[in-house]
Amino acid sequence: MELFIDRVSKQYQNKTAVDRTTLKLHKGVCGLLGANGAGKTTLMRMICGILKPSGGTISFDGEDVSTEEYRSVLGYLPQDFGYYPNFSGMDFMMYMATLKGLEKHSARRKAEELLRLVSLEGASGKKIRTYSGGMKQRLGIAQALLNDPALLVLDEPTAGLDPRERVRFRNLIAEVGKESIVLLSTHIVSDIEHIADRILLMKDGRMIYDGDGKELEGGLEEFYLEQFDEAQEEGGWKNTSGRKGGQDAAFFKSGKI
Amino acid sequence: MQLFLSLVKYEFLKLLKRRMVCVTLAVSAAVMVLGVTFGGRLGRVYVEGELITTQADLDLELAMNSKRLSGRVLDETMTEELREAYRQAGEESQGEIVYLAEPYRKYIWPLEPFVRWVRRVGLDVPIEDLNEETLYAKRLERMEENWSDSLLSEGEKEYLRGQNEKLETPFTYEYCFGYEHICDMMNTTAFVLVMILTVCLPGIFTGEHSRRTDQLILVTAKGKDVLYRAKILVGVLFSLLAALVQTACTVIPSFVLYGCSGFSAKLQVIAPESVWSMTMGEALMIFTGLLFVMALLWGIVTMVLSECLKKGTAVMAVLFGFIVFSMLLNVPDEYRIAAQIWDATPLQLISYWGVFTNRLFPLLGHYFTSWQAVPVVYLLLSALAARAGKRRYTGFQVSGR
Known part of the structure; x- marks a missing residue:
């Protein structure tokens, strides 16, 4: 592989x-x-x-x-994506399973299993438009795993x-x-x-x-932040992405969430 | 196959669960039924400032007269009867015969369907000179004039003359108000239909981009070829379904109003200058068939355009622009090829002048009529558009988000 x-x-x-x-x-x-x-x-x-x-x-x-x-x-969870607001969680999973070529019965079994895994089994019949951001993200993770x-x-x-x-x-x-x-x-x-x-x-x-x-001295996070600071000093953040680098830096340094 | 059908089911659900689609379908069906039922039948009829009846009652009377005359041959006996009616009306009115004034209503009105047929032939001789010979001679003369005005070739004219010779004359008048009303309304039906498709179909493709679900579906095994075919099929089925609903909204109220007799009436009853040997029932079937093929082409083009432009509003702007342009533009006959192509465009096609045009399509030594050639061209264009759309859809790049 x-x-x-x-x-x-x-x-x-x-x-x-x-x-x-x-x-x-x-x-x-x-x-x-x-x-x-x-x-x-x-x-x-x-x-x-x-x-x-x-x-x-x-x-x-x-x-x-x-x-x-x-x-x-392939299973893919994009960074920023949408849903079909009028579909229920189960409808969405079944639709994605069909797109991934899963046969109907195994698709349902797999969809139920994954919805349980991401703790959405209780909300599987509800319309996605009623889901919170976290629930939508979990649904996204579940769909990415549908085809193993x-x-x-x-x-x-x-x-x-x-x-x-x-x-x-x-x-x-x-x-x-x-x-x-x-x-x-x-x-x-x-x-x-x-x-x-x-x-x-x-x-x-x-x-x-x-x-x-x-092998990194000081650990991965220290190394990462060094690279991040370097880039910030070069002004690379604003120039390359247009986002507010200062905010991101504060976010990283304040902890790991 | 089962997988494909499942995708079709889900795509249909996505389409029909959109509120705008349901509202558009319901409103357009209601507008069509009301338009067919009341359009041209509202209001009152005044003669010389005096109210004589309502438009609806007048319409009903005309239908009764038409039914009474059904089966009569449009020959010398009929022209003689008409001459006599005019003579009596003239005597009683002692001067100019005013349309729908008392003498007219008394003597001529019962023969009004004949009068209208004679007017359609374009006869401009004094009424006392009206006879079968002048009537049919005028018909031929008008036909030849029209063919020349349309810049038809000698070959086309010869072909049309041959078709005309196949017709049995004198024609027999038959009541066919229901069919006539439907054929009159078909152009409006086509307009309403393309508006429905223009509003409802772009979302099938643009919805994926605006919701950013494109990146989820395009990475799946069946998310490119199979899903594209499923989406196109859903759009096509929706187009045909909308065409069926709109046809029903035109046909049913018309038959309720005027009855459904007249299937076997000759086309020449409502279009005397036509050379085509067919009944009103056959004409209606041709209209309906063309409406369905037109819906197919419009539906596919709308979907492909939506995949190209990515925004539903942009698609609607382009297509509504074309619809308005269609209503305003008339290509003169002197530009033979341009006029023929324009009359074959979707909104011009579904009309008497579009379907039963005398301009023919020559191919390999044969002449084909508009209703024979245009559907084939539409089907080819639909297939080409669908193919072009597939390239666009499968090659979509997710970037810049």
């Missing part, structure tokens, strides 16, 4: 979002760290086949990212989850990572430091660190 990202780049008009990135990912949880605008979401979209790279190729066990076979082993994906891509999955849910989610991902490749992006170190077998750190479209984080 191997995801091969071969010299992948994404160039926009005057910005390189991802710069010649090469990676080989295998079974286990891989955490992708990086501040806003570092290129995490762009890379993940390319891995999921919804954004075409400017250069390079992506394949899973030899299957190109553009094929149905590739998509059939061999490749699970999670873009900032813990946003909107409360501390208890966050812990449950980490355990769930660690479990999935035993059988699958899990690529999990975040800008919160604590989300991945205990469950990730491998950590990638992205900055300005490039991978600046690839390892298990154990």
Whole structure:
């Protein structure tokens, strides 16, 4: 089981979002760290086949990212996504299961099992428009797992989850990572430091660190914050993403949530 | 297959659960029923400042007269009867015969359906010179004039003359108010239908982008090819269903008002200059068939456009712009090809002048009529549009969010 990202780049008009990135990912949880605008979401979209790279190729066990076979082993939770407000949670899960090619009976069984896993079994018949942000996020996580994906891509999955849910989610991902490749992006170190077998750190479209984080003096968070401060001093945050870097920095330093 | 049908079911649910779709369907059906029932039948009729009846009663009387005359041959006997009626009315009014004044109502009104038929032929001779020969000669003369005005080729004219020779003359008048009313309303039906499709269908594709669910569905195994086909099928089924509902909203009130007799009446009863040998029932079936094919094309183009523009309001702006343009533009006959193409566009097609036009489509030594050629072109265009839309849909890139 191997995801091969071969010299992948994404160039926009005057910005390189991802710069010649090469990676080989295998079974286990891989955490992708990086501040806003570092290129995490762009890379993940390319891995999921919804954004075409400017250069390079992506394949899973030899299957190109553009094929149905590739998509059939893929589970994806985007960073910012919507729902069908008039669907119930169960309708949504069944619809997504159909899209993933699951047969009706196994789809229902799997949907019920996952809704239970994310503690939404009691709300499965309710319209999604009545769900809170956290419930929607949990529903998103559940749909990503419907097809027992061999490749699970999670873009900032813990946003909107409360501390208890966050812990449950980490355990769930660690479990999935035993059988699958899990690529999990975040800008919160604590989300991945205990469950990730491998950590990638992205900055300005490039991978600046690839390892298990154990060899880092002062720990992963210290290293990450150093990189973050450097970037902030260079004024990179505002220039690259347009977001308020100061707020983000305060958020990181204030704790791990 | 079961999976595909499941997706079709979910896509239908997504479409029908939108409030705007339900409201649009209900309002348009109500507007159509009310329009067909009361349009042109409201108001009162005044003659020389004096109220004589209501429009609805006058309409009813005309229908009664038409029923009474049903089965009569439009021949010398009929023209003689009409001459006599005018003579008597003229004597009683002692001067100009005023339309719907007492002498007119007494002598001519019972023959009003004949009078209207003669007027449609375009006869401009004095009433005392009216006879079967002048009537049918005038019909032929008008037909030839129209063909020349439409810049028809000699081959086309020859073909049309051949068609005309197949017709049995003199024609037999038959009551067919129900069918006539439906055919008259079909252009309005088409307008309402395209408005429904323009409002309801863009959401099938734009909804995924505006809700940002596109990134969820496009990464799934069946989220590209299979889902695209399911969405297109749902749009097509919805278009056909809307066409069926709108047709029913036109046909049922018309038959309730005027009855459904007249299926076997010849088309020449309402369109004397037509050379096509068909009954009113067949004409209605052609209209309905074309309405369905038009709905299919409009539906697919709307969906493809919505995938290209990504915003429902932009799609509506473009298509409503085209609808308004359709209402305003009339391409003169002297621009033969442009006029023929324009008359074959969706909103022009569903009308007498669009369907039963004398302009023909030559192909491999044969001539094809509008109702034979245009549906084939529409089906081809629909297939091409659907294919182009698929490229657009499957190649969509999620960026800039």
